[in-house]
Amino acid sequence: ARDQQLILGISLGLVLLGLAAIIIITQRVRVQRLRFQQQQQESNQEIFNLMLAQKQKMEEGKNSEKKRISEELHDGVLGAMNGIRMVLLGLNKKTDDSAVNMRGEALEKLKEVQEEIRSISHELNHASYRKFHNFINSINDLLKETMAASDLEIAFNYNEDVEWDSLSGDTKINLYRIIQESLQNIIKHANASKVDLDFERLEDLLKIRISDNGKGFDVRKAKKGIGQKNIRSRVQKLNGTWNVESTPGEGTTISVLLPYQTDQQETSLLVNEAGQLEEVKKD
Numbered sequence: 070a071r072d073q074q075l076i077l078g079i080s081l082g083l084v085l086l087g088l089a090a091i092i093i094i095t096q097r098v099r100v101q102r103l104r105f106q107q108q109q110q111e112s113n114q115e116i117f118n119l120m121l122a123q124k125q126k127m128e129e130g131k132n133s134e135k136k137r138i139s140e141e142l143h144d145g146v147l148g149a150m151n152g153i154r155m156v157l158l159g160l161n162k163k164t165d166d167s168a169v170n171m172r173g174e175a176l177e178k179l180k181e182v183q184e185e186i187r188s189i190s191h192e193l194n195h196a197s198y199r200k201f202h203n204f205i206n207s208i209n210d211l212l213k214e215t216m217a218a219s220d221l222e223i224a225f226n227y228n229e230d231v232e233w234d235s236l237s238g239d240t241k242i243n244l245y246r247i248i249q250e251s252l253q254n255i256i257k258h259a260n261a262s263k264v265d266l267d268f269e270r271l272e273d274l275l276k277i278r279i280s281d282n283g284k285g286f287d288v289r290k291a292k293k294g295i296g297q298k299n300i301r302s303r304v305q306k307l308n309g310t311w312n313v314e315s316t317p318g319e320g321t322t323i324s325v326l327l328p329y330q331t332d333q334q335e336t337s338l339l340v341n342e343a344g345q346l347e348e349v350k351k352d
Contacts, residue, residue, distance in 0.1 A: 203234065204233045204234050204236065204241050204245075205227065205233050205234075207241075207245060208225065208245065208248065208266075209225065211245065211248065211249060211252075212225055212252075212266070215252050215256075219256050220262060221252075221255070221256065221261065221262065221263070221264055222262060222263050222264070223252075223263075223264045223265075223266060224263070224264070224265050224266070225266045225268075226265070226266070226267045226268070227267070227268035227269075228268070228269065228270060231268075231270045233268070235331050236275075236329070236330065236331060237330045237331055239306070239307065239330075240275075240307055240327065240330050243303040243304075243306055243307050244277065244307075244325075244327070246299075246303055247277070247300050247303050247304065247325060248266065248277075248279065250299050250300050250303075251279045251300065251323055252264070252279075254297075255279075255281045255283060255321075258283075258286075259281050259283025259284060259285075259320075259321060260283050260284045261281035261282050261283030261284075261320065262282060263281065263282045264279065264280065264281045264282075265278070265279075265280045265281075266278070266279055267279075267280075270329055272329075273328060273329050274326060274327070274328065274329060275326070275327040275328070275329045276324070276325070276326055276327075277324070277325040277327070278322060278323070278324050278325075279322070279323045279325075280320065280321070280322040280323075281320050281321055281322075282320045283320050283321060284317065284318060284320075285315045285316050285317045285318055285319050285320050285321055286315050286317060286321070287315075287316075287317060288313055288314070288315050297313075300323075304325055304327070307327050307328070307330075308327075308328055309325060309326055309327035309328065310325075310326050311323065311324065311325045311326070312324045
């Protein structure tokens with residue numbers, strides 16, 4: 070009986086020793102795992118900090134380059150043009166009527182270029198695109214370039230009484246890109262020969278329609294490519310809404326509804342899902 074108790078005691082001790090060893094090993098594994106996770110988090114944080122630092126350096130580099138270009142335009146080019154203008158003013162003292170008239174025209178052109186460069190200098194220095202010079206002409210140039218590079222015939226319709234240049238810089242730039250992206254999509258996918266681009270102002274709303282006579286597609290089954298994602302992103306940036314209507318064999322129409330927003334307005338406007346304007350205080 071005493072031997073049995075001894076054997077039982079030794080067996081129990083071995084079992085407890087085994088359990089203790091298992092617990093110790095398990096704890097060590099957990100500690101190592103936690104240590105590894107902590108190291109991984111620290112590494113991820115270090116990578117994230119490096120990315121932030123790199124991004125900040127890139128932004129600083131961009132701003133520095135913009136400032137440098139601004140200074141070069143203002144101090145270098147404008148200074149040289151002022152010198153040329155002074156020379157021409159001196160030459161204008163000559164009595165030859167034809168030469169005087171030609172130099173007068175040259176002076177006017179120099180003044181125009183000088184104002185344009187001063188405007189560019191100002192925009193670069195403030196890192197913004199507040200002024201998209203002569204918006205309708207810019208759109209016409211885009212359409213001409215597109216027609217020259219493709220077989221498209223594009224008709225542009227807009228109300229000449231509307232002050233299109235009074236639109237905010239963000240509106241003009243993003244609207245230009247929306248039209249550009251839409252035309253590229255038509256060229257790539259629509260197999261169209263005609264496009265109608267319509268600008269319409271409805272009180273405080275701006276409506277843009279881009280229609281083509283291409284092959285069309287089933288809107289419900291179509292995949293949304295990068296082009297449409299870019300358009301959606303730009304429309305959302307302008308607090309607007311957009312819609313695509315298309316039927317196989319009957320062409321496609323893209324409709325964009327935006328607030329008629331100017332830089333002078335103290336509030337931002339957005340178009341809700343019902344196509345109505347809401348007022349949002351600017352930051």
